[in-house]
Amino acid sequence: MNIPIENIGSAKDNAYSAIHNWYKFTAGFSYKLVDLIIDVLGENPTSIFEPFAGCGTTLVAAQKRGIHSIGNESQQLMCNIINAKLNWDIDYTRCQEYITGIYDYVSERQTSDDVLAESHELLKSLYDKETLKTLYLIRDAIRLIDNQKYELFFNLALSQTLHKSALHPIAVPYIVRSKNIVNSGDAWGKFSSIVNHMLADLESMPHHQRYAKVYKADSRKRNSSIEDDSCDLCITSPPYLNNLDYGEVSKVHTHFFELTKDWHDITEIVRKELVTGATTHYRDCDFDLDEFRKSEFAINNKALMKELEPRYMYLQKYSSERHGKKSFHILMMHYFEDMYHVLKEMRRVLKSGSRAYLILGNSAPYGAYIPTTQYLGEIATSVGFSEYRIDKIRSRGHKWKIKTRHNVELSENILQLS
Ligand SMILES: C[S@@+](CC[C@H](N)C(=O)[O-])C[C@H]1O[C@@H](n2cnc3c(N)ncnc32)[C@H](O)[C@@H]1O
Numbered sequence: 179m180n181i182p183i184e185n186i187g188s189a190k191d192n193a194y195s196a197i198h199n200w201y202k203f204t205a206g207f208s209y210k211l212v213d214l215i216i217d218v219l220g221e222n223p224t225s226i227f228e229p230f231a232g233c234g235t236t237l238v239a240a241q242k243r244g245i246h247s248i249g250n251e252s253q254q255l256m257c258n259i260i261n262a263k264l265n266w267d268i269d270y271t272r273c274q275e276y277i278t279g280i281y282d283y284v285s286e287r288q289t290s291d292d293v294l295a296e297s298h299e300l301l302k303s304l305y306d307k308e309t310l311k312t313l314y315l316i317r318d319a320i321r322l323i324d325n326q327k328y329e330l331f332f333n334l335a336l337s338q339t340l341h342k343s344a345l346h347p348i349a350v351p352y353i354v355r356s357k358n359i360v361n362s363g364d365a366w367g368k369f370s371s372i373v374n375h376m377l378a379d380l381e382s383m384p385h386h387q388r389y390a391k392v393y394k395a396d397s398r399k400r401n402s403s404i405e406d407d408s409c410d411l412c413i414t415s416p417p418y419l420n421n422l423d424y425g426e427v428s429k430v431h432t433h434f435f436e437l438t439k440d441w442h443d444i445t446e447i448v449r450k451e452l453v454t455g456a457t458t459h460y461r462d463c464d465f466d467l468d469e470f471r472k473s474e475f476a477i478n479n480k481a482l483m484k485e486l487e488p489r490y491m492y493l494q495k496y497s498s499e500r501h502g503k504k505s506f507h508i509l510m511m512h513y514f515e516d517m518y519h520v521l522k523e524m525r526r527v528l529k530s531g532s533r534a535y536l537i538l539g540n541s542a543p544y545g546a547y548i549p550t551t552q553y554l555g556e557i558a559t560s561v562g563f564s565e566y567r568i569d570k571i572r573s574r575g576h577k578w579k580i581k582t583r584h585n586v587e588l589s590e591n592i593l594q595l596s
Pocket residue numbers: 203205206207208229230231232233234235236250251252253256395396397398414415416417418424451452453
């Protein structure tokens with residue numbers, strides 16, 4: 179069936195929808211996509227699989243409709259965010275009691291600078307001193323709450339506060355120091371108002387049940403908590419080839435919540451669990467093309483390897499002759515191999531005959547066009563999907579006005595697997 183492209187929308191839609199707007203995540207897709215797949219394309223799932231849960235768009239949209247879902251997400255920070263967005267049985271009165279406790283904790287310590295003694299350099303550069311002090315004090319007060327559900331709820335409110343009280347935008351997707359946020363600061367005012375908005379959103383929900391399971395899991399691997407054939411639809415958007423470094427994107431938050439403290443932690447704790455999507459994800463010295471040809475992916479995708487290898491050679495040559503710093507040739511190989519394993523896991527989790535919808539972008543590192551969507555369709559057939567189709571949603575890559583940028587027209591697509 180043809181997909182009505184004009185109704186798909188973008189991540190910006192999420193800013194106007196309750197719960198979807200509890201965390202600003204530019205890499206997300208529009209919740210309307212889930213509604214469209216069910217209402218217009220006629221899917222009637224009992225359980226949806228989302229291997230790249232991100233900020234939980236698919237799971238929240240499914241829960242609003244009373245549909246079960248299962249998500250994998252490899253970043254702890256994102257798992258905490260999703261879980262907070264899915265716990266709808268938050269008690270209003272209990273919340274107000276916790277807020278009073280947090281307020282008392284913060285006010286009692288407001289005159290002392292002790293909490294700033296170990297503040298992170300990155301955070302010091304993004305908040306004025308009083309704001310940062312309040313943010314840290316709120317964080318420490320929340321840690322004293324002995325109920326994980328409420329702790330997650332308040333931490334999510336605090337995550338939003340981090341965005342709204344910063345001196346510069348921190349989520350677009352990287353920090354933009356050339357821009358200033360006009361009404362930065364006032365961490366407590368923003369935090370308490372966000373909590374009240376979140377409580378009001380919960381009041382407006384059609385039910386307060388939880389329909390989703392979220393695993394902190396790497397979708398390239400078999401997740402033994404998810405049974406074979408347990409879902410009958412997949413809606414997801416994998417990392418794009420050569421696009422975002424998710425470890426970098428979330429670093430203000432991971433440093434603030436002490437999940438990471440520096441570049442080394444981001445590499446070891448966050449990036450290693452992610453699909454290879456950026457050149458910061460691997461070491462060049464760990465790649466050997468001859469060995470790669472013997473991998474399960476290469477053996478099961480011989481025709482595709484014939485397409486990949488000339489591109490690999492071109493990118494390697496370009497990089498060495500033009501002194502390009504980036505090893506896109508290696509990145510490309512890792513990416514498709516990683517996605518092979520994800521697609522294999524997706525095939526295992528989905529019942530026979532179920533469809534998967536993936537939002538994907540093509541890319542052209544150093545001007546070499548890589549039809550990522552089509553290649554992933556081919557890989558999907560190597561892991562047991564019968565066929566694929568591609569629908570273009572929009573052109574992409576226009577917003578970066580960089581002189582050296584290639585002139586290849588890139589697109590964002592929906593890859594449909596069945
Ligand atoms: C494009 S975003 C997904 C956005 C999501 N559809 C939404 O609307 O929020 C990709 C997500 O995949 C996660 N991710 C990357 N590699 C992963 C892996 N191997 N296993 C599980 N999650 C992964 C990233 O942390 C990121 O949150």
